[in-house]
Amino acid sequence: MTFLAITVLGHDRPGIIAETTGVLAQLGLNIEDSTMTLLRGHFAMMLITGGSADATTVEESLGALTADGSLSVSVREVPAEQVVARGTAYLLSVHGGDRPGIVSTVIAEVAKVGGNITDLTTRLAGELYVLLAEVDLPPAADPAALESALGEVAGGLGVEVSLRALESDDL
Numbered sequence: 473m474t475f476l477a478i479t480v481l482g483h484d485r486p487g488i489i490a491e492t493t494g495v496l497a498q499l500g501l502n503i504e505d506s507t508m509t510l511l512r513g514h515f516a517m518m519l520i521t522g523g524s525a526d527a528t529t530v531e532e533s534l535g536a537l538t539a540d541g542s543l544s545v546s547v548r549e550v551p552a553e554q555v556v557a558r559g560t561a562y563l564l565s566v567h568g569g570d571r572p573g574i575v576s577t578v579i580a581e582v583a584k585v586g587g588n589i590t591d592l593t594t595r596l597a598g599e600l601y602v603l604l605a606e607v608d609l610p611p612a613a614d615p616a617a618l619e620s621a622l623g624e625v626a627g628g629l630g631v632e633v634s635l636r637a638l639e640s641d642d643l
Contacts, residue, residue, distance in 0.1 A: 475504070476521045476530055477550045482543035484515040492517065495533050499525040509593070515543070520550065559610045561590070561638040564622070568631025570601035577629060578603065581621045585613040601631070606638065 480492055489508060496503065501523035508517040521530075531547040538545055566578055579589060582605075591606040609615060619635045626633035 473522050473552070474524060474526060475550050475552050476501070476523075476525075476527055477546075477548050478517075478519045478521060478530065478534075479546045480515065480517045480534075480537065480543060481546075482515055484510055484513055485542070488515055488537070488543070489517065491537060492519075492534065495536075496521055496530070499523065499530060499533060501525055501530070507591075559608055559613065560615075562587075562607045562609055562615065562635050563638050564603070564605040564607050564633070564635050566601075566603040566626065566631050566633045568601060568626075568629065569599055570596055571629065574601060574629055574631060575603060577625050578622060578631075578633065579605070581618065581625055582607055582609075584621070585618050586610045587613060587618070607635070 478492075478496075480488065493503065496519075501521040503519055504522050505520040506518065508515070510516070525533075527547045527549050531545060534545045534547070537543045564578070564582065566574060568574075575592075575594065579592075582589065587610070588608045589605050590608050592603070593605075594601070594603045596602075609618070615635065615637070619633075622633045622635060
């Protein structure tokens with residue numbers, strides 16, 4: 473089995489997901505993992521697929537998506553990897569006035585304790601900046617100490633931060 477990472481980026485319009493996944497289904501590819509979002513009117517989708525089609529065939533088959541120049545498609549083979557949770561899942565939320573450096577400063581604190589960001593979303597709503605991240609903390613990490621460190625850097629940034637354990641029902 474071959475695993476492929478496929479990205480589709482460009483100007484949003486109805487039907488992109490249906491067209492993309494329809495081609496993948498015709499090629500016999502199974503969607504193993506995916507994410508899609510709109511970023512200020514721009515469509516962004518990433519998928520990991522499994523099957524027997526090679527990257528060149530998939531990219532050529534998705535060529536109709538790029539015909540008008542509004543979308544780009546990239547396909548590359550990736551190694552099969554077993555996904556193993558390292559520790560406990562947490563939800564990190566940050567909100568406050570927008571300014572450069574919020575993401576890098578806050579996420580650096582998570583990295584210092586060996587935390588892994590498994591999902592990250594940011595949004596700007598007027599002057600309010602919102603960051604939501606799923607964080608996988610290793611068993612040796614001290615969540616209370618991390619929350620304290622996050623509070624300190626958040627204070628310096630003029631934002632509010634919270635860190636709470638995610639229950640399996642939340643995921």
